[in-house]
Amino acid sequence: MDPSLVKIPAMKDLTIDNITENVIRINSLCPDERMKYILERLVTHLHDFARETRLSTEEWMTGLRFLTEVGKICTDVRQEFILLSDILGLSLLVDSIDHPKPAGSTEGTVLGPFHTHEAEELAPGAAMSHDPNGQPLLVVCTIKDTAGHPVSDAKIDIWETDSTGHYDVQYPDHDGPDGRCIMRSDADGVFWFHAITPVPYPIPHDGPVGKLLKLLGRHPYRPSHMHFMFEKEGFDHLITALYLRNDPYETSDAVFGVKDSLVVDIGTAGPELAAKYNVPEDHACLTYDFVLVSDEETSALRARNSKEALDRLGRKVRIVNGLPVPDLD
Amino acid sequence: MDPSLVKIPAMKDLTIDNITENVIRINSLCPDERMKYILERLVTHLHDFARETRLSTEEWMTGLRFLTEVGKICTDVRQEFILLSDILGLSLLVDSIDHPKPAGSTEGTVLGPFHTHEAEELAPGAAMSHDPNGQPLLVVCTIKDTAGHPVSDAKIDIWETDSTGHYDVQYPDHDGPDGRCIMRSDADGVFWFHAITPVPYPIPHDGPVGKLLKLLGRHPYRPSHMHFMFEKEGFDHLITALYLRNDPYETSDAVFGVKDSLVVDIGTAGPELAAKYNVPEDHACLTYDFVLVSDEETSALRARNSKEALDRLGRKVRIVNGLPVPDLD
Numbered sequence: 001m002d003p004s005l006v007k008i009p010a011m012k013d014l015t016i017d018n019i020t021e022n023v024i025r026i027n028s029l030c031p032d033e034r035m036k037y038i039l040e041r042l043v044t045h046l047h048d049f050a051r052e053t054r055l056s057t058e059e060w061m062t063g064l065r066f067l068t069e070v071g072k073i074c075t076d077v078r079q080e081f082i083l084l085s086d087i088l089g090l091s092l093l094v095d096s097i098d099h100p101k102p103a104g105s106t107e108g109t110v111l112g113p114f115h116t117h118e119a120e121e122l123a124p125g126a127a128m129s130h131d132p133n134g135q136p137l138l139v140v141c142t143i144k145d146t147a148g149h150p151v152s153d154a155k156i157d158i159w160e161t162d163s164t165g166h167y168d169v170q171y172p173d174h175d176g177p178d179g180r181c182i183m184r185s186d187a188d189g190v191f192w193f194h195a196i197t198p199v200p201y202p203i204p205h206d207g208p209v210g211k212l213l214k215l216l217g218r219h220p221y222r223p224s225h226m227h228f229m230f231e232k233e234g235f236d237h238l239i240t241a242l243y244l245r246n247d248p249y250e251t252s253d254a255v256f257g258v259k260d261s262l263v264v265d266i267g268t269a270g271p272e273l274a275a276k277y278n279v280p281e282d283h284a285c286l287t288y289d290f291v292l293v294s295d296e297e298t299s300a301l302r303a304r305n306s307k308e309a310l311d312r313l314g315r316k317v318r319i320v321n322g323l324p325v326p327d328l329d
Numbered sequence: 330m331d332p333s334l335v336k337i338p339a340m341k342d343l344t345i346d347n348i349t350e351n352v353i354r355i356n357s358l359c360p361d362e363r364m365k366y367i368l369e370r371l372v373t374h375l376h377d378f379a380r381e382t383r384l385s386t387e388e389w390m391t392g393l394r395f396l397t398e399v400g401k402i403c404t405d406v407r408q409e410f411i412l413l414s415d416i417l418g419l420s421l422l423v424d425s426i427d428h429p430k431p432a433g434s435t436e437g438t439v440l441g442p443f444h445t446h447e448a449e450e451l452a453p454g455a456a457m458s459h460d461p462n463g464q465p466l467l468v469v470c471t472i473k474d475t476a477g478h479p480v481s482d483a484k485i486d487i488w489e490t491d492s493t494g495h496y497d498v499q500y501p502d503h504d505g506p507d508g509r510c511i512m513r514s515d516a517d518g519v520f521w522f523h524a525i526t527p528v529p530y531p532i533p534h535d536g537p538v539g540k541l542l543k544l545l546g547r548h549p550y551r552p553s554h555m556h557f558m559f560e561k562e563g564f565d566h567l568i569t570a571l572y573l574r575n576d577p578y579e580t581s582d583a584v585f586g587v588k589d590s591l592v593v594d595i596g597t598a599g600p601e602l603a604a605k606y607n608v609p610e611d612h613a614c615l616t617y618d619f620v621l622v623s624d625e626e627t628s629a630l631r632a633r634n635s636k637e638a639l640d641r642l643g644r645k646v647r648i649v650n651g652l653p654v655p656d657l658d
Contacts, residue, residue: 010580010581013587013588013589013590014418014421014425014585014586014587014588015425015588016422016425016426016638019418019421019422019425019585020418022418022585023417023418023585026547026581026585027545027546027547029545029546029547030544030545030546031546032544035544035545036545037382038382038384038388039545041378041381041382042378042417043417043418045374045375045377045378046374046417046419047418047419047422048374049370049371049374050419050422050423050426051422051426051638052370052639052642052644053366053367053370053652053653054426054631054634054635054638054639054652054653055367055423055426055427056423056426056427056651056652057423057424057427057428059367059652060414060419060420060423064408064410064411064414067396067399067400067410068400068403068408068410069400070396070400071396071397071398071399071400071401071403072400072401072403074397074400074401079393079397081393081396081397082393085389085393088352088371088372088375089343089348089349089351089352089372089376090375090376090379090389091389092343092348093345093348093376093379093380094379094384094385094386094389095386096343096344096345096348097345097379097380097383097384097385098384098385098386099386215359215361215364216356216358216359216364216365216368217356217358217359217360218355218356218358251339252339252355256343256348256351256352256355257343258342258343259342259343259344260342261342302383305383306383309345309380309383310381310383313381315381322385323382323383323385323388324382324383
């Protein structure tokens with residue numbers, strides 16, 4: 001490269017105190033405003049972290065070796081960096097920021113590493129789990145919009161473990177989906193199916209993230225839950241899950257997924273549902289009414305939340321392509 | 330695991346605002362005080378970063394994919410995470426914190442990725458570069474302690490590129506060290522050798538870090554320099570380098586290594602050195618007086634700097650094994 005093309009601002013004599021402003025200055029020619037802002041905040045926090053901990057060379061090297069191991073163990077079917085983000089609460093935080101929910105709508109939560117694209121669409125009332133040892137569970141749900149109107153023909157992805165706490169893909173010899181399905185809501189916004197009562201299970205903890213949890217004195221368990229993902233044109237993509245009340249891990253989920261509004265009780269079908277869905281009255285039954293938010297409402301709420309949060313931090317921003325950048329005018 | 334063993338503090342209903350305190354709370358049983366403090370600061374900064382940027386799910390995933398690529402490209406001879414740390418100014422910052430230098434001593438700088446353990450010890454006055462196209466350079470240095478006494482029998486590791494800007498190990502067919510050597514200081518603290526005048530060169534930029542530099546509008550070059558590493562019982566390990574004044578990249582080093590006190594002029598030997606070291610008077614010559622700091626002085630200064638920096642931040646700490654942890658009493 002021709003040195004005369006070096007246009008970046010001069011810096012020299014770098015110290016503990018001026019290194020941050022110098023790195024930000026050298027990055028200041030980044031043509032992408034949003035990327036420049038992200039890097040500015042990243043460098044500031046990374047440096048403040050080192051300054052506040054007085055990070056030693058040995059600790060820094062331990063950290064870099066850990067990140068290298070996390071990268072090395074990643075494969076097409078195992079994303080250890082997502083797992084790391086999950087156990088640090090970052091995944092839940094990013095989802096909450098990106099998919100804000102107005103009062104009365106269904107909250108989102110972490111996707112987790114076991115969603116696949118293998119699930120088949122099943123007819124209403126079908127069985128999505130074939131584990132003979134699972135406790136049979138009837139699931140009856142509705143989907144509405146925030147105005148209370150039924151949302152029909154939504155695509156719903158549903159997945160859960162078997163009765164031993166393992167997803168189908170965790171079995172080396174698995175040859176097709178089980179414990180997962182795709183459903184469509186009917187004209188009344190209803191979808192229903194037969195499943196098994198969820199059980200707690202550990203996240204994969206045989207890698208570097210598992211080692212970290214152990215060093216932190218934490219367990220790798222998730223409380224019993226069933227995953228749901230909703231797609232419908234015009235509505236914000238909703239990734240969520242329902243958690244069983246009083247699960248032993250309800251208040252210590254390894255990946256911070258539990259929200260009060262997503263905690264449910266499993267009851268029995270009772271006379272009405274028993275008659276309608278052809279099960280005994282004492283059959284275990286889970287009912288839930290999901291509320292989806294329109295894309296428009298989500299965008300507006302996301303932008304408003306961003307503006308308010310950054311105002312509170314005293315940062316002047318403008319929203320470009322839905323995301324904040326510093327307002328320098 | 331037996332759920333009754335779950336002792337971690339309860340948390341639930343996680344939101345954008347309370348997720349950080351909840352993650353810190355769940356980590357609070359970590360038996361290692363220092364690790365707990367590091368994780369507390371890490372989680373706080375990671376979350377603040379996401380909150381201040383309003384990080385989107387897509388950006389988060391881009392970041393995780395980037396880190397995965399950085400991990401994947403690492404090998405025994407390529408450490409892309411160190412390179413990433415270098416170009417974000419973190420490596421220089423950590424070195425500055427961990428190896429504080431009292432006024433008058435030689436400052437440290439980044440190690441860089443090209444130090445090896447292959448170098449052979451050469452006799453005083455030997456040639457450490459055999460590149461016929463390099464500009465011959467006589468290097469004459471002294472090592473003193475902070476009281477001005479010569480430091481004899483120090484082990485000095487020295488390395489530089491050839492005249493094309495490549496280290497020996499960057500040649501696939503390299504079969505032995507060149508452009509690097511180990512020297513020992515004599516009874517007067519002197520070491521001297523024949524080298525070539527350093528030239529600028531790019532850091533490895535064919536991987537994810539190179540891609541990042543490009544997106545940031547930055548070049549991958551380092552200004553001309555020669556590396557020095559000093560080891561001597563009782564003295565703090567010194568990793569440093571000397572930079573040539575007026576190098577085109579002097580004020581835009583891709584890895585933030587340049588400090589004023591390490592910038593040197595290359596002069597000529599002149600009558601005295603010419604006679605003493607048997608070179609023509611107009612032979613290019615670099616002289617430098619290095620000053621090493623004792624382990625004791627370094628430890629005391631590191632602890633004092635930590636205490637002062639954290640006092641300024643309003644954090645009460647005590648120093649355990651040389652490193653700060655919160656003082657909760």
